[in-house]
Amino acid sequence: MGHGQQGWRVSRIRRQSPSTITVELSVVERMLLSRLAEQLIEVLSDRTDPAMTRLLPNAYPDDPEASAEFYRFTADGLTERKLAGARAVLAAVSNDGPVVLTEPAPVQWLHAITDLRLTIANRLGIAHDGDLGRTDEAAMPLQHSYYWLGELQEQLVEALER
Template structure:
């Protein structure tokens, strides 16, 4: 899938996408929305302050993908605590940080995914040559955030932790059931890389 972002006048970005590419990105964004879940005040839409003052969870998510999207702030798994007390303090700090930040992080990720879906849905009918998606600078940043989240989610499902994992997965035989997910991961990486380049010009 050769589509790459290019800069547009005014600081935006554009990319040509065919109907298959549009369908894949939209489907992944919808799945991401379902994974992130609704906001804390979804059941109280008459109270506009409910979500603003709602506290988030203090425990890390059980789903490994959500743990990747919402990692602990003070618990780097590469750093071994010097004592049980230090470990307990890190956990307490992480829980407190999560309680007051995770709702906002989730809301931002939802907004980015919804922006992706909205801009794709607003495209003119896709012809034989596809359609050109044109993004404003703000939409470009939302797309960048969503592409990053999609790659983190797919990478977590594929157990990708570094570039060596990607290289090994790239060499998987075509009949391996993980191959389509690997190809989507690599393709989204190319889109993300070219979008970053447009925002830096």
């Protein structure tokens, strides 16, 4: 595990069948994931949040005209898919008991977790894997959430590969 990840093991993720994965989350993990998904929905709905530059990156940084054209044709569809993923996570963690993910939900969750991590990375000033970003006391809850989501993402990928 990388810096800051100690102790952030997700309860349990396991493949039940070729098309079903179960995720057992504690009450605290459910609350955290719920709040993060709600915040992502707010960011995607507002579209003026600085994190949008990470969620919808510039496809052609050296060509403003091509970049604007690409954004015009893709931004709405990408944003809607990202909103659907965040809403799916929010709905899944709102029930008690294990979260049961059937195809295509596990991949949708992976995309949503990536979006959550990108949003948090933007808040922390993390530009690349391995960067620490902000480590001041006020940033610690975000740091913990960032690493916990990374662990959740890793375990979900492992379950998908089995």
